[in-house]
Amino acid sequence: MRKTLYLKFLLAYLIFGFFGFMVVATFVNNMTMEHLKREKADALYKEATLIANTYASDLYNNTTSLDTVKKQIDALDTYLGARLWIINPSGRMVLDSRTPVDVENETVITGFDPTVTGSSYYTVGNFFDSFTEEQLSVFAPITSAYKVRGYVVIHYPMQNIAASCNSLLNISYLMLVILFLLSLIILIFFTEMVYLPLRKITEATEQYAAGNMHYEFQVDSEDEMGYLAASLNYMASEIARSEDNQKKFVANVSHDFRSPLTSIKGYLEAMLDGTIPAELHEKYLRIVLNETERLTKLTGSLLTLNNLNTKGMMLNRSLFDINQVIRNTAASFEGTCKQKTIAIELTLTGDQLFVNGDVDKIQQVLYNLLDNAIKFSHQDSVIKIETTERKNKIFVSVKDSGIGIPKDDLKMIFDRFYKSDLSRGKDKKGTGLGLSIVKEIISAHGEHINVISTEGVGSEFIFSLPVAENGEEEL
Numbered sequence: 236m237r238k239t240l241y242l243k244f245l246l247a248y249l250i251f252g253f254f255g256f257m258v259v260a261t262f263v264n265n266m267t268m269e270h271l272k273r274e275k276a277d278a279l280y281k282e283a284t285l286i287a288n289t290y291a292s293d294l295y296n297n298t299t300s301l302d303t304v305k306k307q308i309d310a311l312d313t314y315l316g317a318r319l320w321i322i323n324p325s326g327r328m329v330l331d332s333r334t335p336v337d338v339e340n341e342t343v344i345t346g347f348d349p350t351v352t353g354s355s356y357y358t359v360g361n362f363f364d365s366f367t368e369e370q371l372s373v374f375a376p377i378t379s380a381y382k383v384r385g386y387v388v389i390h391y392p393m394q395n396i397a398a399s400c401n402s403l404l405n406i407s408y409l410m411l412v413i414l415f416l417l418s419l420i421i422l423i424f425f426t427e428m429v430y431l432p433l434r435k436i437t438e439a440t441e442q443y444a445a446g447n448m449h450y451e452f453q454v455d456s457e458d459e460m461g462y463l464a465a466s467l468n469y470m471a472s473e474i475a476r477s478e479d480n481q482k483k484f485v486a487n488v489s490h491d492f493r494s495p496l497t498s499i500k501g502y503l504e505a506m507l508d509g510t511i512p513a514e515l516h517e518k519y520l521r522i523v524l525n526e527t528e529r530l531t532k533l534t535g536s537l538l539t540l541n542n543l544n545t546k547g548m549m550l551n552r553s554l555f556d557i558n559q560v561i562r563n564t565a566a567s568f569e570g571t572c573k574q575k576t577i578a579i580e581l582t583l584t585g586d587q588l589f590v591n592g593d594v595d596k597i598q599q600v601l602y603n604l605l606d607n608a609i610k611f612s613h614q615d616s617v618i619k620i621e622t623t624e625r626k627n628k629i630f631v632s633v634k635d636s637g638i639g640i641p642k643d644d645l646k647m648i649f650d651r652f653y654k655s656d657l658s659r660g661k662d663k664k665g666t667g668l669g670l671s672i673v674k675e676i677i678s679a680h681g682e683h684i685n686v687i688s689t690e691g692v693g694s695e696f697i698f699s700l701p702v703a704e705n706g707e708e709e710l
């Protein structure tokens with residue numbers, strides 16, 4: 236059986252209770268007993284000393300009678316609940332508070348030794364076999380003319396002290412039980428605030444380890460436990476989204492590879508089995524060649540994206556004139572623009588405008604944006620490219636007046652392989668990776684790209700670059 240944290244905590248709680256009672260039953264019992272014994276001995280010793288210095292001393296000095304002293308010690312016996320003796324150093328009993336005065340029959344304490352107490356003033360035992368039960372016996376010497384004439388001995392039953400000790404221990408036991416029950420609040424608090432949330436988190440991690448990244452759980456807490464649960468939930472959702480994107484990516488790659496491969500296979504089989512006559516072979520071979528170019532372009536785009544993902548921040552930064560890069564890129568589309576009678580209008584800030592970035596990758600961004608603008612623009616339309624400077628940033632805008640992007644598609648146009656329904660009919664050779672590459676490059680520069688589009692009116696893509704700082708241009 237697996238030992239859970241809760242079981243360990245419960246076991247520790249029970250061990251705490253057990254040792255608590257053990258401590259009270261042993262150490263506390265002994266300490267309380269010793270304390271009560273010393274306290275009683277001190278009180279009795281004061282009484283014994285008072286008697287020794289008054290009644291007993293008067294008795295030995297013959298200033299009072301034996302009967303008078305007997306009455307006094309009898310009264311003290313009743314008050315103290317203790318037995319009082321006056322004995323000679325030889326052990327002969329002079330007076331006993333619980334025995335009538337009998338001068339005829341003497342009582343002698345056999346083996347009496349006043350030094351039995353050692354350095355103390357009391358002893359515990361049966362007092363030289365005089366009692367059948369243990370007594371707390373206190374000595375006080377009776378002195379006269381600087382000599383010890385006798386002793387006042389007070390005997391108090393140890394069972395009375397033990398009864399007092401047990402009464403106090405019962406209170407201690409009761410307080411310990413109350414404390415033990417109150418400590419259940421800690422156990423309940425631990426169960427509700429720690430164990431149950433931790434069990435939910437443990438169950439969730441087991442689900443995630445088994446591959447169920449869509450498993451959801453909730454911990455209603457604003458402390459570290461709640462933060463841990465929220466972080467774990469977020470991590471799982473991100474992994475699940477990554478897996479979904481990976482599956483979607485594989486599906487899209489398979490689809491985009493399957494279509495041209497199917498066309499190539501179909502045309503080649505038709506030419507081989509004679510379905511397509513020899514005089515039409517050149518026509519269909521050109522189609523096959525176009526499909527292979529599409530596959531080559533798709534493969535190149537995938538490699539570009541992979542390099543950007545793995546080495547996205549490893550840019551070959553330099554200072555370059557963004558205006559000149561725009562002019563060169565626009566010039567490369569001169570032939571395509573003539574075929575569609577599309578004009579490219581440049582509105583550039585200044586003759587030169589230096590920025591800090593990777594010139595090759597920024598040129599690829601401009602190429603992809605301009606290529607898309609031309610593809611989705613109407614005949615006899617104008618594409619505008621503009622640069623502006625605001626707050627140490629250079630903003631580059633590529634604006635067309637083409638078919639535009641539906642509102643529902645705007646948030647997904649930077650996703651890999653995504654093509655809106657309008658673009659599918661317009662762009663037969665597109666891979667759906669161009670804008671993804673643009674997004675990755677701009678993000679690698681630590682900048683942003685936004686799109687403004689209205690269906691049927693046109694689209695405008697705006698991205699930013701850091702302007703060259705003062706003095707950098709000369710470098």
